[in-house]
Amino acid sequence: GNSVTQMEGPVTLSEEAFLTINCTYTATGYPSLFWYVQYPGEGLQLLLKATKADDKGSNKGFEATYRKETTSFHLEKGSVQVSDSAVYFCALSESIDMRFGAGTRLTVKP
Amino acid sequence: DAGVIQSPRHEVTEMGQEVTLRCKPISGHNSLFWYRQTMMRGLELLIYFNNNVPIDDSGMPEDRFSAKMPNASFSTLKIQPSEPRDSAVYFCASSGLGGNLVRNEQFFGPGTRLTVL
Numbered sequence: 001g002n003s004v005t006q007m008e009g010p011v012t013l014s015e016e017a018f019l020t021i022n023c024t025y026t027a028t029g030y031p032s033l034f035w036y037v038q039y040p041g042e043g044l045q046l047l048l049k050a051t052k053a054d055d056k057g058s059n060k061g062f063e064a065t066y067r068k069e070t071t072s073f074h075l076e077k078g079s080v081q082v083s084d085s086a087v088y089f090c091a092l093s094e095s096i097d098m099r100f101g102a103g104t105r106l107t108v109k110p
Numbered sequence: 111d112a113g114v115i116q117s118p119r120h121e122v123t124e125m126g127q128e129v130t131l132r133c134k135p136i137s138g139h140n141s142l143f144w145y146r147q148t149m150m151r152g153l154e155l156l157i158y159f160n161n162n163v164p165i166d167d168s169g170m171p172e173d174r175f176s177a178k179m180p181n182a183s184f185s186t187l188k189i190q191p192s193e194p195r196d197s198a199v200y201f202c203a204s205s206g207l208g209g210n211l212v213r214n215e216q217f218f219g220p221g222t223r224l225t226v227l
Contacts, residue, residue: 042221043201043218043219043221044201044203046215089153096165097143097158100152103153
């Protein structure tokens with residue numbers, strides 16, 4: 001079945017450091033891929049998405065490229081801020097429902 | 111748009127009591143999802159509806175849990191009787207499906223934090 005595996009956290013970085021959170025997926029067809037972010041005390045909100053191979057999703061300085069050859073969708077940001085501290089979820093969807101990864105907690109220290 | 115609305119935001123109850131969580135999806139969305147989030151298990155899909163019809167309830171933990179969607183603008187998740195291990199944050203999410211089965215993003219509500227004593 002479809003599934004998503006993302007790197008375990010927690011991840012702790014200093015402000016302005018480079019961020020990578022790895023995500024790989026298993027799918028039977030051609031899924032859409034997503035990154036969601038959850039700030040403390042809130043629900044998940046979409047950060048970025050890509051619907052086909054080689055698409056790059058980007059938002060708020062975050063980027064992820066849909067790599068079919070490596071079945072990956074790694075999240076990157078060149079310079080993180082304290083306000084980026086949150087839990088990040090990788091997800092895929094081939095139809096109506098969505099499969100989420102376990103989440104990676106990011107803490108950015110000043 | 112008000113987004114997905116959930117109520118109550120916090121619920122504290124005693125073991126054995128009935129708990130009802132409510133969700134109003136985004137207007138025009140035709141799919142609705144109930145999730146549970148805990149530290150131990152992460153985010154779990156409990157059940158989802160499409161056009162008010164339950165499609166997959168395989169994630170519902172046991173018969174104490176039930177969900178309904180009587181119309182396109184309202185859904186409930188009921189736990190009866192509740193147990194301490196049901197303590198979690200329960201999220202409702204909705205999505206709108208495009209005409210060509212476009213895999214649209216899900217929009218999450220703020221969640222209901224349930225504590226069963």
